[in-house]
Amino acid sequence: MEYLNRIFYDGNDVISLPYGDRWRKLRNIILHELLNSSRVRSFGSIREEETSLLMARIEELSAASEPVNLTRMLAAASNALITRAAFGKKYSETEHGKMFLEFVEEASGMFEFSLRDSFPWLGWIDRLNGRDAAVDRLVEKRDASLDSIIQDHLQSSDASRDNIMGILLGNYKGDIPGVSIDLMSIKGTMKGKHHVTDDDLQEMPYMKAVIKELIRLHPPLPIFSRVARDHVNLMGYEVAPSTLVLINAWAIGQDPAYWEEPEKFMPERFLDSSIDFKGHDFHLIPFGSGRRICPGYGFATAAIGHMVANLMLRFDWALPNGAQGEDLDVTERPGFAIGKDSALIVVATINPNI
């Protein structure tokens, strides 16, 4: 999609780059330096702090008997977590950080096909209806926010290597031998416990099962793609080189051939099962599979597990006005990452035993 191409550095980001040297280089940096398992562990203190801040805010609302907009609060906590891990600071509180988050939100709303994608000669319609101008503004916002964050890091005397931007800029400046990239590419069972740690999570099979079931039913990135490099016969289908193949992880996760009562939320299905979403079980691939599997898998699952487990431990949850779980509208909203269309408004009561 042409809009997305412009917004994401003309295809120079790791997601859009075709398989090749450039993608391999970026992917190696991401896998081995930015999101390796020890790095994800090292972000543990950020997870802890942001979860504690989140809980303190919910406690205040709970004490005032006010409902909690959990969608908004979790989005803010995730943004803080990601910007701190990525940039070393809670940029969500600075002017350029806020601008960057606005860019992400607005770019997500642009996730739709334009006539120009199918009929290039109809591109004038996008000029007239203001979409081209909106994309121009978005690209300006992206550059102003990221350039300022990068300059901030480059000028900082303590060239920190404990956040993603610091490591990337180290690579950019050639600090790591053999690797260099250009600036365009930078851019439960918890009795007596008050807090769930990352180690505790390892002993919480039901929590893991809940996360798997949640992402099976509502994969945030339901469709991803591959381009065939060679001719292949796939289950009787002839696929020509350069064919774009769409993979629908949502439909695979709902296929009755593999899942009993697929439409039901049943975490128990994962309890006595070795099925995982690490890309080996092809009927559960919300993070993709193979060479291009999501490198943020560990970061994402650690953050989700940590936040959800602590929120469950500290509070009892209910829907407002006595509504039951079945009444909850789980309709999804389109975007880069699919989310619930309407905000999740809930009432939190502090668990007196914690």
Ligand code: HEM
């Ligand atoms: C629940 C959270 C997430 C889900 C469900 C998810 C899902 C996915 C999926 C389905 C793909 C395409 C995989 C494929 O083509 O086989 C992908 C790619 C990618 N994801 Fe994630 N992701 C999540 C979080 C993250 C996070 C937190 C990061 C970074 C910190 C991240 C970074 C990436 C990158 C860089 C790629 C492109 C990899 C490549 O093309 O080589 N993701 N993700």
